[in-house]
Amino acid sequence: MIAHVQGDNINYLKTRSGIMNWLVTVDHKRIGMMYLASILCFFITGGTFAFLFRLELWSPLKEFLTPDQYNQFFTLHGVIMVFLVVVPGIPAALGNFILPLQIGAKDLAFPKLNLTSLYLYWLGAAIALWSIVAGHADQGWTMYAPYSLSQNPAVLWMMVAAFFLGFSSILTGLNFIVTMHNMRAPGMTWYRMPLFLWAMYATGIMQIFATPVLAITLILLLIENFFGIGIFDPTLGGDPLLMQHFFWFYSHPAVYIIVVPGFGIASEIIAAFSKKDIFGYRFVAYSSVAIAIIGFVVWGHHMFVAGQSELADSIFSFLTFFTAIPSAIKVFNWTATLYKGSIDLKTPMLYALQFLWNFTIGGLTGIILAILSVDIHLHDTYFVVSHFHYVAMGSTMVAFIGGIHYWWPKMTGKMYNETVGKIAAWLVFIGFNATFFVQLIMGSLGSPRRYYHYWDQFQIYHQISTVGLVILAIGLFTALINLIGSFWNGSVAPANPWGAKTLEWQADSPPVLYNFTETPIVTHGPYAFETEKA
Amino acid sequence: MATASTGLPEHHVAHHFDSAEQEFDSVKTGMWLFIASEIMMFGALFVGALLFHTLHPAAFSEGSSHLNWHLGAINTFFLLTSGLTMGLAVIAAQHGEQGKVRMNLVLSIILASGFLVVKTIEYSAKFEHGTLPGRLWHAHGFTDPFSHIFFGLYFVMTGLHATHVLIGMGMMIWALYRSTQVKFTRGYFTPIEMVAIYWALVDLVWVFLFPLLYLIG
Numbered sequence: 001m002i003a004h005v006q007g008d009n010i011n012y013l014k015t016r017s018g019i020m021n022w023l024v025t026v027d028h029k030r031i032g033m034m035y036l037a038s039i040l041c042f043f044i045t046g047g048t049f050a051f052l053f054r055l056e057l058w059s060p061l062k063e064f065l066t067p068d069q070y071n072q073f074f075t076l077h078g079v080i081m082v083f084l085v086v087v088p089g090i091p092a093a094l095g096n097f098i099l100p101l102q103i104g105a106k107d108l109a110f111p112k113l114n115l116t117s118l119y120l121y122w123l124g125a126a127i128a129l130w131s132i133v134a135g136h137a138d139q140g141w142t143m144y145a146p147y148s149l150s151q152n153p154a155v156l157w158m159m160v161a162a163f164f165l166g167f168s169s170i171l172t173g174l175n176f177i178v179t180m181h182n183m184r185a186p187g188m189t190w191y192r193m194p195l196f197l198w199a200m201y202a203t204g205i206m207q208i209f210a211t212p213v214l215a216i217t218l219i220l221l222l223i224e225n226f227f228g229i230g231i232f233d234p235t236l237g238g239d240p241l242l243m244q245h246f247f248w249f250y251s252h253p254a255v256y257i258i259v260v261p262g263f264g265i266a267s268e269i270i271a272a273f274s275k276k277d278i279f280g281y282r283f284v285a286y287s288s289v290a291i292a293i294i295g296f297v298v299w300g301h302h303m304f305v306a307g308q309s310e311l312a313d314s315i316f317s318f319l320t321f322f323t324a325i326p327s328a329i330k331v332f333n334w335t336a337t338l339y340k341g342s343i344d345l346k347t348p349m350l351y352a353l354q355f356l357w358n359f360t361i362g363g364l365t366g367i368i369l370a371i372l373s374v375d376i377h378l379h380d381t382y383f384v385v386s387h388f389h390y391v392a393m394g395s396t397m398v399a400f401i402g403g404i405h406y407w408w409p410k411m412t413g414k415m416y417n418e419t420v421g422k423i424a425a426w427l428v429f430i431g432f433n434a435t436f437f438v439q440l441i442m443g444s445l446g447s448p449r450r451y452y453h454y455w456d457q458f459q460i461y462h463q464i465s466t467v468g469l470v471i472l473a474i475g476l477f478t479a480l481i482n483l484i485g486s487f488w489n490g491s492v493a494p495a496n497p498w499g500a501k502t503l504e505w506q507a508d509s510p511p512v513l514y515n516f517t518e519t520p521i522v523t524h525g526p527y528a529f530e531t532e533k534a
Numbered sequence: 535m536a537t538a539s540t541g542l543p544e545h546h547v548a549h550h551f552d553s554a555e556q557e558f559d560s561v562k563t564g565m566w567l568f569i570a571s572e573i574m575m576f577g578a579l580f581v582g583a584l585l586f587h588t589l590h591p592a593a594f595s596e597g598s599s600h601l602n603w604h605l606g607a608i609n610t611f612f613l614l615t616s617g618l619t620m621g622l623a624v625i626a627a628q629h630g631e632q633g634k635v636r637m638n639l640v641l642s643i644i645l646a647s648g649f650l651v652v653k654t655i656e657y658s659a660k661f662e663h664g665t666l667p668g669r670l671w672h673a674h675g676f677t678d679p680f681s682h683i684f685f686g687l688y689f690v691m692t693g694l695h696a697t698h699v700l701i702g703m704g705m706m707i708w709a710l711y712r713s714t715q716v717k718f719t720r721g722y723f724t725p726i727e728m729v730a731i732y733w734a735l736v737d738l739v740w741v742f743l744f745p746l747l748y749l750i751g
């Protein structure tokens with residue numbers, strides 16, 4: 001034991017203060033907190049772009065943005081939210097902090113690699129921000145050829161940014177999987193792992209196997225832009241559909257990289273606030289892995305109207321229906337967990353319940369979109385926009401915010417104000433659903449997405465949606481201020497404020513530098529509430 | 535701390551691991567996952583190449599006839615032999631034979647350099663004939679209008695592979711340096727094993743690249 005001795009029993013926030021010590025730290029908890037702060041900043045940035053173009057859509061005519069600015073704003077909203085917020089989101093911030101604690105390890109398997117992945121994230125983020133200044137990126141976040149082949153410097157920088165962010169994502173997933181394989185505390189068997197970790201495992205698989213395909217796609221797009229080798233550009237003999245296949249081979253699993261961690265958080269919160277073992281633990285665990293595997297073979301459903309063969313369309317449609325099975329297993333098992341539980345409607349639980357509501361809508365609208373004939377009508381309408389926002393925002397971000405509240409006492413050692421937290425949760429629920437439910441109706445009536453001018457009959461839907469967004473924004477800022485305010489006026493958090501059973505609650509709040517003063521020995525499952533009563 | 539025989543210190547297990555075994559298993563799992571990731575990346579490229587092979591078979595047949603398969607075969611020999619020497623380096627490290635480790639690493643580096651020399655000869659020939667990717671293409675005498683796609687893919691695939699060869703050589707040089715800092719024993723040979731696993735990927739990709747580009751016409 002060398003330099004660390006004196007810091008061993010002091011909490012991780014106090015061991016070595018000063019910004020330089022944070023910047024070179026290899027402690028998973030500090031890295032997780034830095035990720036959390038960065039991701040929340042970008043969530044506000046991406047949200048601001050959405051807020052501005054949603055205000056613009058108040059009327060069918062020009063309010064204050066030009067059509068060109070409108071295109072740029074939805075592109076920036078998409079790129080920032082996907083690559084900088086929801087994809088890294090839960091794993092990089094909460095996973096980093098909680099994963100080693102939940103398996104009783106001192107740190108992730110590769111602490112320096114973890115710091116590297118944070119710096120790659122920052123590098124990617126800096127380049128993405130630079131692309132805003134470098135020119136006008138208006139190709140949409142999907143970077144489809146030939147829109148993305150115009151040698152527009154903003155688009156090129158965005159590709160470089162996404163490349164680094166992808167690399168960061170691979171390293172995080174790799175680190176998590178290795179840690180779960182090799183660093184579990186004595187007695188922590190696979191089936192004693194909290195479901196959040198099963199979700200992290202499934203996410204890690206997708207990060208490792210899908211992201212490299214995005215990497216090569218971006219490299220090829222860059223090469224196509226600079227040299228015109230004719231792989232994606234149809235005028236040179238290339239195949240733009242190949243680019244879409246490559247892109248969705250990553251980006252469909254990416255949707256599950258986004259949402260599966262949310263499943264994990266929901267499982268933790270629902271068990272803890274129902275004071276009950278999760279119903280059908282193994283089914284919930286396996287269904288995360290099943291979603292990860294099925295997620296690799298459904299990408300073609302993004303291309304039903306892109307000129308794919310009818311045979312391919314039918315196969316992809318058929319396989320897409322399969323994803324409904326593990327998803328439904330989860331929803332039913334969470335509901336069954338609530339049944340006869342001692343439900344405590346604290347703030348995290350309110351978020352978990354609205355997650356359940358939003359995810360059910362997000363999942364079922366996905367089934368509707370998987371139907372070939374219906375998709376021809378709904379493709380590229382607001383229905384699709386609403387569907388994926390119900391998943392990415394309504395499920396993932398809501399679960400993320402719920403998770404932040406749930407683990408906030410552990411991460412900071414402070415309790416937030418419960419009443420304010422609950423009010424914020426309700427505002428988020430009402431605001432989110434007001435914003436996006438009308439978009440389902442508007443889309444089913446045929447209103448196309450990404451249009452600057454729209455037909456007059458859709459104005460009322462756009463206006464409801466914009467008002468909804470205002471409520472949502474107020475809710476989110478209330479939650480944020482409540483959390484940050486707890487640093488000053490929050491009461492000191494006990495080690496286990498919720499009476500939860502998973503291992504992280506045995507550590508101090510906030511945990512000491514190496515998490516546990518003694519390596520914990522695990523003797524029961526993660527949600528053993530019954531054994532306590534006996 | 536330092537042993538009398540070599541004067542090199544033994545490896546210390548990092549603070550967050552319980553044992554040397556746990557550390558080794560973690561590093562090894564991590565490396566294999568990284569290799570899996572690399573295979574997915576190259577895999578996509580191979581799928582793309584096969585698609586264009588189907589779309590423009592004549593262009594591929596014409597393009598591949600302009601590659602020198604003798605040079606490709608020599609390079610295959612270089613890489614496979616370097617795979618052998620890297621394997622021998624691992625065995626030597628497991629037996630704690632520091633000298634043999636270094637010798638095999640140096641041999642691997644020489645063979646890898648040989649690969650890059652041959653690759654440079656091939657690339658210069660392409661520059662001379664103008665069979666360059668995309669807009670740089672200025673070759674004459676090709677009948678198929680899509681021949682440039684074959685050479686575009688040729689440069690992308692071999693270029694990405696050559697980058698991996700360079701990274702692998704960098705890792706070998708690092709391992710050579712490590713061999714002067716720490717003693718390899720039956721209980722600790724992690725750096726050599728990791729370089730060898732990475733190098734196996736470099737070999738593997740080439741084993742598929744060679745027939746795809748040089749032999750299938």
